[in-house]
Amino acid sequence: MQRRLVLVRHGQSEWNLKNLFTGWKDPDLTERGVEEAKAAGELLKTEGLVFDVAFTSKLKRAQRTCQLMLDALGQKGLETIEDKALNERDYGELTGLNKDDARKTWGEQKVLMWRRSYEVPPPGGESLRDTVARSLPYFVREILPRVLNGETVLVAAHGNSLRALIMTLERLTPDELLKRELKTGAPIIYEMNADSTVAGWRDLGAADEEAA
Numbered sequence: 001m002q003r004r005l006v007l008v009r010h011g012q013s014e015w016n017l018k019n020l021f022t023g024w025k026d027p028d029l030t031e032r033g034v035e036e037a038k039a040a041g042e043l044l045k046t047e048g049l050v051f052d053v054a055f056t057s058k059l060k061r062a063q064r065t066c067q068l069m070l071d072a073l074g075q076k077g078l079e080t081i082e083d084k085a086l087n088e089r090d091y092g093e094l095t096g097l098n099k100d101d102a103r104k105t106w107g108e109q110k111v112l113m114w115r116r117s118y119e120v121p122p123p124g125g126e127s128l129r130d131t132v133a134r135s136l137p138y139f140v141r142e143i144l145p146r147v148l149n150g151e152t153v154l155v156a157a158h159g160n161s162l163r164a165l166i167m168t169l170e171r172l173t174p175d176e177l178l179k180r181e182l183k184t185g186a187p188i189i190y191e192m193n194a195d196s197t198v199a200g201w202r203d204l205g206a207a208d209e210e211a212a
Ligand SMILES: O=C(O)[C@H](O)COP(=O)(O)O
Pocket: 020, 021, 022, 023, 088, 089, 091, 115, 158, 159, 160
């Protein structure tokens, strides 16, 4: 029995393009983000993937990525479950600020810790640990049982709500997590064992990076 889970960060959003902290704000995809989503679906189709269910967040950049991928896969109308547990982490008072301006104001190291550390929250926002506390229980309760039951599951969500799951899936230490980046629209394919451990995984975005 195959047990496959595919995670994908949404395609480029209008605020990604402007280099703004986005969090719970709800900008749409850019044209490039739309193309990234379509390409991700086409790539998974060439990999022979056929999904049984999809999960996404309550934010339109992830929802549209999910639907564009399913359209490209020829699976328009597949059961798609939306839940705010998969929403991006809340960036609090940084939301809407330019990331480079934030670095100038507070310094590279502090902004890096806010963006990539496990337990340091941005002012008024969620740390990754806070994001784990809402996304991981949802994953274990709603998503993992379907994968273990032999379903092929797509999760289209956000950089940090996915890193919250990836920390467990890839058994990353907080230091390793600091460096774990997700490209927009780049699927990560996990093969799961019956005991819910990961047999293997391929980050198709990382493949691009290696190729670059
Ligand atoms: O919420 C945001 O600003 C982005 O989607 C993720 O931002 P980050 O890569 O700085 O965490």
